[in-house]
Amino acid sequence: MRVNMSEKFVYFFGNGKADGSAEMKNLLGGKGANLAEMTNLGIPVPAGFTISTGVCTYFTQHGRTYPPGLETEVRKALSKVERAMEAGFGDPENPVLMSVRSGARVSMPGMMDTVLNLGLNDITVQGLIKQTGDKRFAYDCYRRFVQMYGDVVLGLKPRGKDEIDPFEAILDEKKKKRGISSDMGLTAEDLKELVSDFKGCITARTGKEFPQNPYEQLWGAIGAVFGSWDNPRAMAYRELNNIPPDWGTAVNVQAMVYGNMGENSGTGVAFTRDPAIGENVFYGEYLMNAQGEDVVAGIRTPQPINKKQKGESDLMSLEEEMPEIYQQLEEIQKKLDHHYRDMQDVEFTIQRGKLWMLQTRVGKRTGFAAFRMAVDMVDEGLISEEEALMRVEPIQLNQLLRPVFDPDEKGEALAQGRLLARGLNAGPGAATGRVVFNAEDAVEWVRRGERVILVRLETSPEDIRGMNAAQGILTARGGMTSHAALVARQMGKVCVAGCGALQINYAKRQMGVKDQIVKEGDFLSIDGTTGEVLLGEIKTSPSEVLQVLFEDTLKPEDSLVYRQYERLMSWADRYRRLKIRTNADQPDQAAQAVAFGAEGIGLCRTEHMFFGGDRINSVRKMILAEDAEGRRRALAKLLPMQRHDFIGIFRAMEGKPVTIRTLDPPLHEFLPHEEGEIAQLARSMGVDTARLEAKIESLRELNPMLGHRGCRLGIAYPEITEMQARAIFEAAAQVKKEGTKVLPEVMVPLVGHVNELKVQREIVDRVAKQVKKESGIEFEYTVGTMIELPRAALTADQIAREAEFFSYGTNDLTQTTFGLSRDDAGKFLPKYVQEKILPADPFQTIDQEGVGLLMKIGVEKGRRGRPGLKIGICGEHGGEPASVEFCHRIGLDYASCSPFRVPIARLAAAQAALKDKE
């Protein structure tokens, strides 16, 4: 963002009036914008101001300096804060203390730095004592501030795994000397000494004095927070979440309020609806006499916010402990939920019996919750169907389809007493895997093919890569709003949090509950829907949605999840333009895809059929035949088998279009490579083993991906295409005769020049004519081609003259456009993505600039060659939301993907259409 000289950098909020609003997220970050919005809504918010994200960009690009004018604006805003809070910054009598926090456009929990209690020094600490009458509290604030400032601003935070926080070391030393184990045992004098020791440590380490000037403190903190936008953790997080580095963060400077000012103080976080399952109930956690960081860090297990949530627990709820405050909070949360028309994640503090709201933002949620909230809010009249559709990330659908534990196996495990413990159901789903105790191990074990459960006391931002790699996450501490729970929810990971019964010993790499010990590498199963932790492996079974769709085990009326899935998907179907098909080779896959909403088969790979039973022998004989005659004999044996497959598929699809691709892979893939297998095949073919070996060798290719495959096979051996066309059309005739509609679409792969399609099409048309004549049955069919080579896209106008449809094979198109073999890219592609040489893995999401440009050219030229040409995609990208959106945008007619991705594609297509409308 360029800094405009007439631009405003600082936005004040407080006393019921704010310069900003919720719409200004790009400028003020989410946190700042929402603080402004809450202030304007009349909600009690401690006064403060936001320094805009533009300043962050300026700061980064100008060697950590600030735009001219900023300092004046900050001073002015600070005066307003002083007036609003009726206290002075640095005032020896009545000091206002400040928090300095990051706040980007989207939430990046825990990734950047924060400084609290800013403004304290040897003088103002006396003012704080005067104001609160609590010397211990004041020195606790001061030592926390010095520690945090030392860590964050002065760089004493430990960077490596083996380094110890120097302040923690001093603290531990002090506690040891005093013979106590908890911080709570330290006296005001102890804390005062600690402040002094901490300051000494800072001077010793940095050669500089801890700054006593509150303004110097403030600018140090602001610089540290802006600088933390580019720390390695934040960069890793941005990468994982596709956040552009030039967005920058805002900095929020806000008056501190304290939840740790004694027994009528407290702090909490809450969601306006249940973030795990989505139910419309106020849901939160708090701790009395604590600071906010205590709740989020998951060190103390927090209390439930209300009686409903409390359930059987013996913890006191806020509703019981401070009924009036709860009432006020309950009203505020409802106001926020309705005002924002979305579930809010709020932070509050009660300072000496007064409620302050510190933050509101759209809350992270599981896929389950996203579905439920979206549908509920439509029913509540809060949002429209269109909005509901935009509220669910298509990829979150995975969670609804994700397995649950097999009820029988789990029942048995419970009967065997394998229930180890119970925690919070922080991330729904079922996960089973080997136990590891740190993130590095998780990544490493997964890399070598293991499935792991990451077990931690609590997780921290450093753990995200490990969390991402693990099947599930289990923590001993922390609540529903702990780091583990938040991140797991966002990643859609299975998570059980706050399982307090666990005794974890990192050093021994084991954990236990009473005398039951689980060692690193042991199997463990966690149920993120119920919070159960079970010993050993447990088989999983299909999710509720799948059980309703495919099993007899669940009826729609018994599954709210299914019913809400169904409703949202029906809305998706109403708004999307793109048709969704599936890639399926077997009748059962086809049927499954139809249940998921597939409107046809976009890719039926005939070669998969070649491996079944003893077919492979006929295939091999065909390949190794010396001449066309020998090939024809072998093909004659394959014909009835392929016909049988197609009959099954046509029946399952009941007249929906079925795109069948003729033989594609290099023939070498079908041949045996083991000596024994070759000898056996030679015997069965009645040929010499050495001769067979030589023949197999002669089919080997240097670059099989660019070799004798696709239509090149059908051109070299027209009898193969002939047999396949015959199997397709005889099946079509048969099924039509049975009274079922059929619509085969014959698709020729790897066409680079129109003539290739032309000669293959001639064969297909000829066979169709023959079969119609032989069977006496008329059937419709079309002939088209894959567009999977750059040349095909570039000459699409010519190719379209011979093709009734195109289907983008974006896997191969990506390989050829990049000159990149997917099989070999493992050596360097990860580095490319990690170091941002490529913005994303082009095999996961369509490279819109390169591959996408070819696709656009292909669409435009193709439709020029044949107006109204039907065009689809059947590469793996067909089920990836960003790619689906791209396909919608360039005007494709359909996307085809694997059955389990069909719902994702349907939703992504609807979102694409809705974005288009905007």
Next chain:
Amino acid sequence: MRVNMSEKFVYFFGNGKADGSAEMKNLLGGKGANLAEMTNLGIPVPAGFTISTGVCTYFTQHGRTYPPGLETEVRKALSKVERAMEAGFGDPENPVLMSVRSGARVSMPGMMDTVLNLGLNDITVQGLIKQTGDKRFAYDCYRRFVQMYGDVVLGLKPRGKDEIDPFEAILDEKKKKRGISSDMGLTAEDLKELVSDFKGCITARTGKEFPQNPYEQLWGAIGAVFGSWDNPRAMAYRELNNIPPDWGTAVNVQAMVYGNMGENSGTGVAFTRDPAIGENVFYGEYLMNAQGEDVVAGIRTPQPINKKQKGESDLMSLEEEMPEIYQQLEEIQKKLDHHYRDMQDVEFTIQRGKLWMLQTRVGKRTGFAAFRMAVDMVDEGLISEEEALMRVEPIQLNQLLRPVFDPDEKGEALAQGRLLARGLNAGPGAATGRVVFNAEDAVEWVRRGERVILVRLETSPEDIRGMNAAQGILTARGGMTSHAALVARQMGKVCVAGCGALQINYAKRQMGVKDQIVKEGDFLSIDGTTGEVLLGEIKTSPSEVLQVLFEDTLKPEDSLVYRQYERLMSWADRYRRLKIRTNADQPDQAAQAVAFGAEGIGLCRTEHMFFGGDRINSVRKMILAEDAEGRRRALAKLLPMQRHDFIGIFRAMEGKPVTIRTLDPPLHEFLPHEEGEIAQLARSMGVDTARLEAKIESLRELNPMLGHRGCRLGIAYPEITEMQARAIFEAAAQVKKEGTKVLPEVMVPLVGHVNELKVQREIVDRVAKQVKKESGIEFEYTVGTMIELPRAALTADQIAREAEFFSYGTNDLTQTTFGLSRDDAGKFLPKYVQEKILPADPFQTIDQEGVGLLMKIGVEKGRRGRPGLKIGICGEHGGEPASVEFCHRIGLDYASCSPFRVPIARLAAAQAALKDKE
């Protein structure tokens, strides 16, 4: 061609006036257009008419029928012929006989059918007797006509190799019965009987009578000639010569004149200049009392046309035999040479002392001749330099550069008495190889890697594939205008023709001269410049041009060939816009290329340098190092060697730009694969063999072409790029210090995304800065990239922001655009080209529609990203004339090719510029 109803189909010529002209080749074919032109020039041409090529297309597309109105036009034209020739078609007293010949836009010698003596029947033969007073002649004409008509029109021509011409069988039978060996021995009665026998044979074979009606004969012949446009021979020829099938042939119907009407008759073919070496002398051959086909078929060795050509021979020349006719012919040929301003190939017949011209057309010539004629005609004021440049096919330059026999070795061979025989120097150059006796064997032997000399009594159109495959062609019969000589000239093949001393025995697969026997497979050497045939292999040495350029053996003043080469090439340089560079990795190659006119190095492959001496060991150690440190150590050893190479190249290029590509091939290519070699390397590296094997195995790729190569190496191992950049710049500094200009251009290969270039460029720029600082020497350099992936072309605007130049790597670009591995395409690409699925092999000439479109996109976007961006090509296409023309057309700045192709590229570039001007 669509037939327009108002279009004229038939074009008359005769009596000094013609409807057509030389400009109407597309409509009338070359032959017809030139007959018209000659007629208009007042040259004696037997009257006739031409049926246009449009009728051929109509005929092909309308099931062998004719456009309405054609018949009327033919009848009218026939009447004019009758008037001009003062004889009647089918007139019993004074019949005019007709020839019916094909005539396409370009000459396709012997590929299509011809019918002569048409109009004869049992009645008109009597008229012919009356007119000529020669019964034997008349019946000879008649039996020839019936035989030809039976062959061509009625389909009795033998099709297979084993079939015998039924007419020849009857003729042989007759001769046997009469106890004679030559046709000449047959009496008028014999011939009359033969006519009757032939007719009987026709009826027996076809069930139809030989047609007596001259009009029926005429239409039969016209249909056969049109039909022969699509016979297999003609189609094969068109394919070989890139002649579009829709051009069609015209049909020329022309009054017959006879060279076989006794001793004051004769026939001949001649060239207005020597077609082998290009000298401006009238050059031709004739036979007295013969038909034209006798000369061309090569069965009788013809007589020289004049005394100059006669030389030592004891054959009578036309100049001596018929001085007045020769004088008239000499005037006509000069008129034609000047009128057409190009060497003409003419056919003439002397009928009873009167000269008739039957054909003129631009004559085929060798590359030597093409050069000489072009330069001579400029000197004679006939053509401009521009025209001269268009007169030489760039590919003909190969002939001027083609080796000649090593003088010492040849001298020795002669001294050893290895001169077997002497024939006509029909195709200049030197060829050595194993003897084969038929075209199929030639193709087959060459396929398995042999070099062959094809030896035939005479060649025929069926032999062209074999002639193409052979190193050289040797025939026993036929003159300079025989089929062998003509085709060899056109193909640029070495050819010795009419070597009458040879006794060839096809059945025994051997040949001999007296008692010297040469068997199939024996080595033979033929000198197409002198006509010598020598036993055994003889080493070849560089051509005259090369001897002048690179050896001390020849001075420019002693080589006319060199001087003319030099003049034409200097004109080419004056007219071309495209710069020509070379691909060279060694100083000597570079120097050679400069001598050939290269203006810089367009591609210096650094990896070739990696194989020299013991460098490969350092390379291998670098590849197999466990970490960057190990790689750096190995690279440090390579640095001085690479620097040394670059110093040599920079010195040789003296300030001309040198584009150096950083490491490109997959590392696996450098590794040993033999067990012994691996073990040795393991020892020298001090590592375990098994471990080394595993490491080598781990580098193996499924599709190395799409794998870890190009800039992906330099990104994974930045220290490689660093070392190479350092070698380049240290060499540059060194050479500059010596006082020689240097201009290195560092080229990063296989870039697909701008960021790849960016990170590599950062390394190069950093090293350049370091070297400048270290050496204290300032030098210029640029950094650019290969465009060899579709994605690079598609995103060229972005890439251009980081690149100071582009160079198209059309080899890889073709592979990726087509999804076609050059290494593996051998299995199907030949069939693709043969069956016209692809118009040409895209690795030989740029696929302009697909790959070319990407290139155009790349040029346009590249220059949008960086105005004035320098763009070249360094793929193998850079020396192929059609590709060079394409590069000129899309606005490239230079083409780079192997040293020997530099002159070809210079000429092609000039022609492209001249075509552009038009």
